[in-house]
Amino acid sequence: xxxxxxxxxxxxxxxxxxxxxxxxxxxxxxxxxxxxxxxxxxxxxxxxxxxxxxxxxxxxxxxxxxxxxxxxxxxxxxxxxxxxxxxxxxxxxxxxxxxxxxxxxxxxxxxxxxxxxxxxxxxxxxxxxxxxxxxxxxxxxxxxxxxxxxxxxxxxxxxxxxxxxxxxxxxxxxxxxxxxxxxxxxxxxxxxxxxxxxxxxxxxxxxxxxxxxxxxxxxxxxxxxxxxxxxxxxxxxxxxxxxxxx
Amino acid sequence: xxxxxxxxxxxxxxxxxxxxxxxxxxxxxxxxxxxxxxxxxxxxxxxxxxxxxxxxxxxxxxxxxxxxxxxxxxxxxxxxxxxxxxxxxxxxxxxxxxxxxxxxxxxxxxxxxxxxxxxxxxxxxxxxxxxxxxxxxxxxxxxxxxxxxxxxxxxxxxxxxxxxxxxxxxxxxxxxxxxxxxxxxxxxxxxxxxxxxxxxxxxxxxxxxxxxxxxxxxxxxxxxxxxxxxxxxxxxxxxxxxxxxxxxxxxxxxxxxxxxxxxxxxxxxxxxxxxxxxxxxxxxxxxxxxxxxxxxxxxxxxxxxxxxxxxxxxxxxxxxxxxxxxxxxxxxxxxxxxxxxxxxxxxxxxxxxxxxxxxxxxxxxxxxxxxxxxxxxxxxxxxxxxxxxxxxxxxxxxxxxxxxxxxxxxxxxxxxxxxxxxxxxxxxxxxxxxxxxxxxxxxxxxxxxxxxxxxxxxxxxxxxxx
Amino acid sequence: xxxxxxxxxxxxxxxxxxxxxxxxxxxxxxxxxxxxxxxxxxxxxxxxxxxxxxxxxxxxxxxxxxxxxxxxxxxxxxxxxxxxxxxxxxxxxxxxxxxxxxxxxxxxxxxxxxxxxxxxxxxxxxxxxxxxxxxxxxxxxxxxxxxxxxxxxxxxxxxxxxxxxxxxxxxxxxxxxxxxxxxxxxxxxxxxxxxxxxxxxxxxxxxxxxxxxxxxxxx
Numbered sequence: 061x062x063x064x065x066x067x068x069x070x071x072x073x074x075x076x077x078x079x080x081x082x083x084x085x086x087x088x089x090x091x092x093x094x095x096x097x098x099x100x101x102x103x104x105x106x107x108x109x110x111x112x113x114x115x116x117x118x119x120x121x122x123x124x125x126x127x128x129x130x131x132x133x134x135x136x137x138x139x140x141x142x143x144x145x146x147x148x149x150x151x152x153x154x155x156x157x158x159x160x161x162x163x164x165x166x167x168x169x170x171x172x173x174x175x176x177x178x179x180x181x182x183x184x185x186x187x188x189x190x191x192x193x194x195x196x197x198x199x200x201x202x203x204x205x206x207x208x209x210x211x212x213x214x215x216x217x218x219x220x221x222x223x224x225x226x227x228x229x230x231x232x233x234x235x236x237x238x239x240x241x242x243x244x245x246x247x248x249x250x251x252x253x254x255x256x257x258x259x260x261x262x263x264x265x266x267x268x269x270x271x272x273x274x275x276x277x278x279x280x281x282x283x284x285x286x287x288x289x290x291x292x293x294x295x296x297x298x299x300x301x302x303x304x305x306x
Numbered sequence: 307x308x309x310x311x312x313x314x315x316x317x318x319x320x321x322x323x324x325x326x327x328x329x330x331x332x333x334x335x336x337x338x339x340x341x342x343x344x345x346x347x348x349x350x351x352x353x354x355x356x357x358x359x360x361x362x363x364x365x366x367x368x369x370x371x372x373x374x375x376x377x378x379x380x381x382x383x384x385x386x387x388x389x390x391x392x393x394x395x396x397x398x399x400x401x402x403x404x405x406x407x408x409x410x411x412x413x414x415x416x417x418x419x420x421x422x423x424x425x426x427x428x429x430x431x432x433x434x435x436x437x438x439x440x441x442x443x444x445x446x447x448x449x450x451x452x453x454x455x456x457x458x459x460x461x462x463x464x465x466x467x468x469x470x471x472x473x474x475x476x477x478x479x480x481x482x483x484x485x486x487x488x489x490x491x492x493x494x495x496x497x498x499x500x501x502x503x504x505x506x507x508x509x510x511x512x513x514x515x516x517x518x519x520x521x522x523x524x525x526x527x528x529x530x531x532x533x534x535x536x537x538x539x540x541x542x543x544x545x546x547x548x549x550x551x552x553x554x555x556x557x558x559x560x561x562x563x564x565x566x567x568x569x570x571x572x573x574x575x576x577x578x579x580x581x582x583x584x585x586x587x588x589x590x591x592x593x594x595x596x597x598x599x600x601x602x603x604x605x606x607x608x609x610x611x612x613x614x615x616x617x618x619x620x621x622x623x624x625x626x627x628x629x630x631x632x633x634x635x636x637x638x639x640x641x642x643x644x645x646x647x648x649x650x651x652x653x654x655x656x657x658x659x660x661x662x663x664x665x666x667x668x669x670x671x672x673x674x675x676x677x678x679x680x681x682x683x684x685x686x687x688x689x690x691x692x693x694x695x696x697x698x699x700x701x702x703x704x705x706x707x708x709x710x711x712x713x714x715x716x717x718x719x720x721x722x723x724x725x726x727x728x729x730x731x732x733x734x735x736x737x738x739x740x741x742x743x744x745x746x747x748x749x750x751x752x753x754x755x756x757x758x759x760x761x762x763x764x765x766x767x768x769x770x771x772x
Numbered sequence: 773x774x775x776x777x778x779x780x781x782x783x784x785x786x787x788x789x790x791x792x793x794x795x796x797x798x799x800x801x802x803x804x805x806x807x808x809x810x811x812x813x814x815x816x817x818x819x820x821x822x823x824x825x826x827x828x829x830x831x832x833x834x835x836x837x838x839x840x841x842x843x844x845x846x847x848x849x850x851x852x853x854x855x856x857x858x859x860x861x862x863x864x865x866x867x868x869x870x871x872x873x874x875x876x877x878x879x880x881x882x883x884x885x886x887x888x889x890x891x892x893x894x895x896x897x898x899x900x901x902x903x904x905x906x907x908x909x910x911x912x913x914x915x916x917x918x919x920x921x922x923x924x925x926x927x928x929x930x931x932x933x934x935x936x937x938x939x940x941x942x943x944x945x946x947x948x949x950x951x952x953x954x955x956x957x958x959x960x961x962x963x964x965x966x967x968x969x970x971x972x973x974x975x976x977x978x979x980x981x982x983x984x985x986x987x988x989x990x991x
Contacts, residue, residue, distance in 0.1 A: 114707070247749035249315050254753070368783040438970070518953055571963065573960065575959070575961075586960060
């Protein structure tokens with residue numbers, strides 16, 4: 061398959077490991093991965109912060125980059141950014157009344173996937189041949205869970221990883237409190253949510269907390285580091301890309 | 307603009323007893339709701355039916371209201387129209403005085419709480435006695451409701467015992483057993499029910515086709531208030547109308563399971579105008595606008611009017627769970643309040659509420675009429691920014707503008723990445739910034755480390771590799 | 773301009789985006805789309821319905837017993853005995869066969885005042901329809917039911933349900949209740965005794981309505 065990687069601005073700038081792992085994994089599975097260099101961001105932060113006009117401009121650039129007949133699928137290591145494209149773009153461009161843009165979004169929506177759902181539902185792969193000798197707990201991020209409905213795809217992938225011990229997270233579906241600018245605008249509430257999430261993670265005794273979104277991991281990881289909790293955050297793609305040889 | 311919610315929430319979040327009470331209560335009811343919903347095989351079809359009924363109704367609201375008026379009038383009722391809270395309060399007060407009464411028994415109603423009816427009546431020397439147990443607790447304690455279904459959710463049994471001992475005569479020996487507390491309320495209210503001349507209620511639904519009003523309740527106080535007095539006054543928001551009697555078969559399956567997690571609530575009463583020899587001799591229906599037409603005017607925010615007041619969104623909301631209802635400073639707290647309050651008030655109140663959400667989507671998932679609350683929150687954030695004020699101040703607007711410019715051109719974006727890396731380098735250890743930063747970022751770094759721009763971005767890695 | 777005209781005018785102005793000829797209600801095309809095609813009828817046989825209904829009522833802590841129609845008198849007497857009830861208020865059209873010996877009967881005619889009604893140990897009525905899935909009985913002020921206050925003020929409500937009155941789900945009940953609603957009769961849905969969960973969400977049975985509910989299924 062010809063796959064265009066949307067690495068997301070967060071992974072590109074702050075956590076390149078998630079993007080690199082996605083490339084290595086998809087290539088190992090025999091797919092052709094491209095990285096359209098003109099890509100930047102999906103516009104989610106702008107839309108969710110109340111800057112719809114900016115978000116529309118960013119969405120326009122995104123569509124220009126990825127609306128390409130030579131691409132079979134657009135894959136991103138992020139549930140949230142994919143949900144922006146699939147859930148929010150149609151309404152956003154419809155409100156703008158640009159018919160050409162609407163048609164392009166309609167083409168793009170069914171071809172845009174979060175990594176774990178792409179592997180399990182589109183490629184039909186559960187065992188990607190990974191090896192990861194660690195105790196791991198999985199946090200289902202809100203947008204992958206409720207907007208994309210990835211279901212147990214990430215868990216199925218993790219269960220098939222050799223040497224990995226998967227430990228269930230208590231109250232797993234509770235939000236970590238990130239929510240973009242919510243974390244600073246409503247810092248007290250966000251902090252209370254994060255504290256509960258970190259308590260649940262530490263109670264598992266896991267060495268690693270994983271998820272499909274770098275942004276939520278940035279929030280949880282930032283909190284865990286500050287508390288010197290001894291638990292690392294690692295993006296799911298990086299676990300799936302790990303092999304015994306590496 | 308001030309972030310009123312964050313200021314109020316700071317105080318509530320710090321109250322660990324309150325947080326524990328609300329966490330216990332919401333987690334209990336969450337689990338029960340899930341069970342009650344799981345045993346309904348056609349739940350998703352019912353939700354979709356509920357959504358469509360409400361959507362279709364709103365889109366033709368004028369016709370349904372006119373039909374409701376005709377039906378109620380034909381059944382012997384009198385319909386009044388109230389544009390604003392003050393109109394409704396005046397109409398109700400005049401009706402009570404006209405009936406020769408100085409007091410009325412009330413069944414829990416959000417609409418009358420919204421318009422401040424009790425206070426307005428008190429100003430005319432009329433006592434409005436709340437009869438729902440939780441509303442009674444709130445009223446006796448001169449407190450504010452904190453939940454739309456369980457208004458005293460923030461009070462524990464010990465506090466309620468002290469309140470009853472102090473305010474209800476003859477209860478000095480009362481224990482904190484909930485059954486005994488309920489018995490005390492029963493004794494106190496019984497005589498009021500039997501002697502009341504006027505009853506005041508809200509409405510869960512009103513059927514345009516037949517003129518039938520419907521209320522759901524548990525304790526029997528609703529039946530008392532709508533059956534025993536000579537005069538019954540119902541105050542309802544204009545969005546509560548349903549076109550057809552058969553629409554109720556959908557709503558009565560959705561509401562109890564979403565609300566109290568019961569298959570059916572103990573009592574549901576439906577009445578149509580007046581019935582000879584059975585119930586009140588006079589029935590008045592007050593149709594309240596109170597800002598609802600403002601909500602209706604926004605095609606992207608209109609669905610907030612679909613709400614059937616079940617409170618499932620409050621019970622699953624991670625924000626409500628940490629703050630409780632008072633921080634919302636509105637009759638309607640929680641996610642539904644966050645989209646309803648600013649719209650109902652024409653953006654004069656509650657403008658910080660659309661930001662009081664991490665957009666986790668749990669509310670949308672449980673909403674029995676499928677209101678896409680997260681999308682409306684996002685829509686209102688843009689509306690408030692655009693029409694009311696640059697929320698977050700000039701600094702945020704400037705930063706968002708600069709970022710948007712950077713995201714619009716890959717060249718600019720890459721320069722911004724390099725600039726950010728240069729700027730953060732002195733602060734970065736092992737890829738993270740651990741020290742506390744000034745300004746808005748400080749609210750992040752107070753409790754969390756911040757990731758620094760990577761020494762090598764993904765795109766730099768990619769360029770090297772090819 | 774009157775408040776009425778003002779509000780209707782505001783509504784119309786707010787709905788400028790809606791075409792005038794759009795269908796006004798949804799229920800007409802209820803079955804047109806699978807996404808919203810909810811179940812409108814169940815498939816259980818009468819025996820299974822009665823069992824399900826009894827089971828669901830039991831969960832609300834109503835007492836459910838079953839009796840042959842010929843044996844209703846003794847069944848009702850037994851229900852009274854369980855609660856030590858010796859005086860019952862009843863609607864004027866109560867079937868003679870329901871009047872068990874050893875109980876003081878009083879018809880609600882002419883209409884008793886509320887204090888008098890409150891003084892009875894219990895009320896005995898029939899019902900219009902019963903819903904098995906939710907354990908609900910519905911009164912529509914029709915045959916053998918009397919007015920609403922009758923079943924509200926006494927602390928015990930004994931309700932006799934004919935097996936043929938039990939339907940499976942809520943939509944079937946609404947179909948049966950539509951004529952009563954259209955003729956303006958009041959409806960009361962009762963699912964167990966009165967209850968509250970207002971204190972720490974702990975359920976307490978019996979607040980203002982009858983604290984005890986006895987259901988006799990006649991078959």
